[in-house]
Amino acid sequence: MTTLTTAVVYLLGLLFSVVVFSVHGLGAGATTVSVSYGSDVTICGIVAGQPSQRIQCWRNSQVFDVYSDISFESIAGGRDLFCGVRSGGSSLVCWNPNLIPKRLYYNETVLLSKLVIGDTQICAITNSTGLNVNCWRDREEFSTLNARIRSISSGLGFNCGAPSNNTDGIICFGTNSELASSIQGEFTNFRMLNIAVGGNHACGVNSTGILICRGENNFGQIDVPNHLPFEFSTLALGLNHSCALRRLNNTVICWGGGGGNMSDYETGISFESIVAGLDFTCGLTTNNLSVICWGEGWVRNGSFPLGFELPLRRILPGPCVRSVCDCGSYTQSDTLCSGSGTICKPCDIASLVPPSPPLLPPPSGAGNVPRSSPSRPLRRGLLAFAIVGSIGTFAGICTIIYCWWTGVCCGNKKIHNSVQPTITGANNNGPQFSNSSPVSRSSTIRRQASRVFGRQRSGTSSKHADREEEFTFADLALATDNFSHQNKIGAGSFGVVYRGKLIDGREVAIKRGETSQKAKKFQEKESAFDSELAFLSRLHHKHLVRLVGYCEEREEKLLVYEYMKNGALYDHLHDKKNVEKDSSLLNSWKMRIKIALDAARGIEYLHNYAVPPIIHRDIKSSNILLDANWVARVSDFGLSLMGPESESEHRPTKAAGTVGYIDPEYYGLNVVTAKSDVYGLGVVMLELLTGKRAIFKSNDDGNGGTPITLVDYAVPAIISGELTNVLDKRVRPPEVNEAEAVELMAYTAKHCVNLEGRERPTMSDIVANLERALSLCDDSHDSISSGQISIISE
Template sequence: MALQHSSFIFLLVLFFVHPILSFSLSTLSITENVNNTIICALVPSVTNTQVSFLNCTTFPTSTELPYTYPNISVSAITGGDGFQCLLRSPTASLVTTLGCFRFSSNNSTSAYKRIYRGPMLEELDAGNSHMCGRVNRTNSLQCWQWPGFNTSIGRNISRIAVGGEFVCGLSEFGGVECFGNDTAIVTGKPTGNFSLVSAGFNHACGIYLNGSITCWGVRVGNIPVGTFASLALGNNRSCAVRTNGTVTCWGDNDFRLPESMADTQFLSFIAKGKTFCGIVTSNYSLFCFGRDMVGSNSMVFERVLPGPCRMNCPHGPLPGSSIFCNNGVICRRSCETTLTPSGSPPALPPSSSSGGDNNKGRNNNARIAFLVVGSVGTFALVMVLCFSFFKFCKGRGCRIHDSGRLDEVATAPQNGSSLRLQGIPPRPTTLEKRLSHMVSGQLEEFPLQVLAQATKNFSQEHKIGYGSFGSVYQAKLDDGREVAIKRAELTSSLYGVGTKRQDDNENAFLSELAHLSRVNHKNLVRLYGFCEDGSELVLVYEFLSNGTLHNHLHKLKDSPLKLWTMRLKVALDAARGIEYLHTYVVPPVIHRDIKSSNILLDSKWTAKVSDFGLSLMGPEDDESHLSMRAAGTVGYMDPEYYRLQQLTTKSDVYSYGVMLLELLSGFKAIHPHENGAPRNVVDFMLPHIIADELHHVLDPKLPPPTPDEIEAVVYVGYLAADCVSPEGKDRPSMTEIVSSLEKALAACGPQPFLSRSSTESLA
């Protein structure tokens, strides 16, 4: 009974010794090149320790590799076979960049190329060929250099570890999950609760909550016994860091730790192939060993950055680490405790009848009781804090206009947070892939200085309006292009904790980038490029000189849109743009904010749909809708979507129908009644259309329709009534709307001054 009691206490202590940490980033990397191994590390500057540089050297020959890389602030690095990647430090905009370069056979490097730009990555790991990261606050998995790998199956895992052809991680409850093409790994995963998992080329190991190790896949060597804090796995070789920082190794060819390092304590340990490296606790030097010289070791760097700089540490900062960080500290491991070096359970007090021994026994029992109470109290505190954090994220939602997926909120423990970059469309992996793709050359990245100069430092004289996340400015670039520049409103925030306004701004910025970077159509506004510089988020569009449809309907006294043929032409252009989003884009895009102020007119009076800040990718083929909290503009929002919180393309159809009624009547979506009370244009127009009295409520600012036009206008009135049907299933599709408008416009006769749009994408 005493033995069971002691074991319980020991396991309870270990539960707190090995919690799952929030971040898993490294300042070290090992690259297996054609002829040698390359060790890279972030090394503090000699003159200013708060500035670190990426240094690389060959191993074991210790030949420093001269190369250049962008002058950016790097927070973490990783590497694999022939490639090295840098994770840029997140800015106040909570956007980070991942870029890579490759080593040739003679160790020269290729040009630095960005492969990812988007929400912060909390974890990053690379195998021999593949690389994966975990996206900030979502636990969604993003992988690169892994064609055909479905990252959506790896949602909701943390502490990721990438192997040869697999990736493993931990579920919310500490269970191991593995994905990929390595059957032995995927099907052989162990059961139980773990504190971490690590991956080699064709084997994986995990540490249970009690500190013991288990391995699966191609296992070589005898797994050590004891309590351990971390692992480093290579090709058929493994090392484990004990809770006191010392290391033991095992594997093929009698692989072991060099005897000279047997008593050395390490802060962290990494491996790749046959090479292992660790940061020494006492002086932050980096020692490596292995490759073909088992038993040998060498110091690669005298001092390296011992870990990424963070603003908050769940287990306190590493002592003295503030000298390395301009803002923040380096977090220490949670396992730095006073457990016995061997990791063995504490010895039980011997039984004796002597008074002194009885007193010792009573003292030991008191200590045990104190430990139990303290541990249980700490456990309760941790659970309360976790619950509070969960409620905070669930309640706040971090979503743009509270538009996260409802089904994911309801099943958060199983499916993860609905915070798709705090509310970005519900396929974060697709979004991030699009972002990674677009920054590789599809869109321009404008220097902030160029945009500031073109707008006279974003002066009021260049300001022409507001968009979904900020002010819009007109400017002319040096190359002669007339552009509209949308600049996000600046908000103050701390690292990792943005205000809701900042979250909304960033969500809209990323949403427009994600969607406009993958569409190209005559009736969609063209995005030239973007700028992300610190807290600055800027989008650069083509400038459409004739402004918004809203202004022509409700503000301008003299407008060509006082002709019925012009209004029907604008309606058809807008419909073709929306039809393209719904039908020709895969997966489809639901705009969610169709309204007259988001329809822009170019110099030839061609209408274009703009402002994709609320847009979402539509449901998969086997799904009928997205479960979303409603978002949009009052007066245009689909009441069925608002009531049932189920989003479909028919929600855009409703908004478009409201805009048609606006075109016909000249009334705003919400306008004052004769008695001054607000009135909806749908409630006003629908009874007249149903009673065949549309001619009584047509816009009086326009001349009466000609005999040819009246038939077309009435036809469009019936079409608008169908679009605003209470139930989405009764509304036409955008393809049907385009066909109907084409017939209506043809009935009006020729329009010689207007060019005809096309539903086909531009080349």
């Protein structure tokens, strides 16, 4: 063998040594099976033979699914929590005992691997330079370790890792620094291939294949049974016991635990993997991929016999990956992964142990350790890996060229720049996860229609190059904690709105359409989703709520908007919590005029700058939202229609909208014009002036009296010059300059709510008047007579 070949083989030996063993310490390391303990014992597995590698769990004799549409590659459990790394390694999600999820990590570039949990401590290795270790405690990140580590394990308050640079010793750290330092010191003179951590002890296999355990030994947990070099592969350590799988037949042996059902327990069953809880161990059987558990804690707490088979579905023996397997794959991979990947077999430990540099002959007296020296089969094996590595390198280069050519590796997401279906509210039985489906015919038609509506005048719209993203239902379920009631923030024209946080950290509002059979009978609900997606996908203006994306999977229809931190104008004006003077930033006349101006500018854009023009048809205070900077934006385009090209044209259509805001002319004649939106905005301006609802009871306490419309209440006072009698008492009386501004807005609102549309001003007139009113708030020496008032009716 040449010097170059020797060097290549030696480097390959070092490379492959990082995947020599699986180690699962207290609470389990990242496998396809996890054990959680604490208030209840929960055992979970990643289900085989499904399009998505979902998680299924067993607790208190009950079986349940967790996010059935999301694929996970590995899971781990600890005290009252379990976590999963999503397929690909870009994100980490954890669940508490009530199955409320929380996303701990998301990064599409720096991926996670080798997830471990010890009690409440969570750690994972990333693929960044230096192989960083990120850790979280109680689901909050608390430390990052920059060290080259090939494997990591976690115990009670400390973590240990085996260095990847083939040096002596291990690295231990954590909140229990004294124990971490003590354990690290006991492995100083050993070159460890891996390390597994239990309660207060640790075990690992050294470079000669011998299993070494150190730490507390109150229950015999470090009394390693006699064994041959490289006899053991997977390790699983609990609080006071240790278990290992034999490499040749995958049978298990356990020791420690203080006697009883744990000490020297051998099932005689072949396992693919084992994981440990505090005082029991579970294994995934080779025969039928089922999960069985044993140990003192299992018999004591669960009252189940040894060898009891949990009623879970078949569990994957390993993650489904789309890369080439270094050491072969399972023969049934295609079936187990449902055609969505391959399950790689673990590499043989004996053939992958790194040789002594540079492949020196074995020392004398090494005959008692037959598999520790670089034998002829070893060299043949490493040479084979060198050949496979060369092929892999070539394939990698081809992949990079393909990614560069197609652009799929540059962060481009699946996008959609057109229209999309309606959202139908959440059903009463809780959210049901639907499988993704092929693009429907109606979706294709909407895409084609979007090209027709792609033209857009520059107008006053803000520059916006983003396109709408297509999300999966699973992504949006995760973002909203499974559409929990706590995240519900309102309702729109065709569904319930939830606050959510996308996997990349963006805060959004997600409108979910109704999926009940009753809802499907109403065609208007269906068209509302189409309208929203059709219009918002081509409208970008700083006073319109921006559409982030959408989801359409079979019966599920959802729209994703940018999140408006300060909610709806309606809530600030009419919520019972906002009854005290100065209790809101909105309790100033300047701010209220500014909000009216913001909304008017958004509607003006729809009428004058969108091509073709758009009539909103549902302008009301609950559809005017306020962002983090208190900028008002018009929302909810579920009832919107394409308007005529000119104000002189009319469009017959069945009246739609909200009582109190509907244009009386539109309601009576079923003919919609842009002036219908003007009427709705006029009512909103009256709300801002008076603080009253569009329809309210004549008694101030709201417990009696006759219903009265805001128009009938406020307009007579404006006409008679008694505006001050109807102004909102929560706002201090306007100063001289503010009084003029308030009077101008009231005068404008009065014209907006004229019974006949031709007598109402245009949106451009309204914007001009409100701009004038806002300027008056800053100019105490100005007056109404010194500026132009634009009340022009058609």
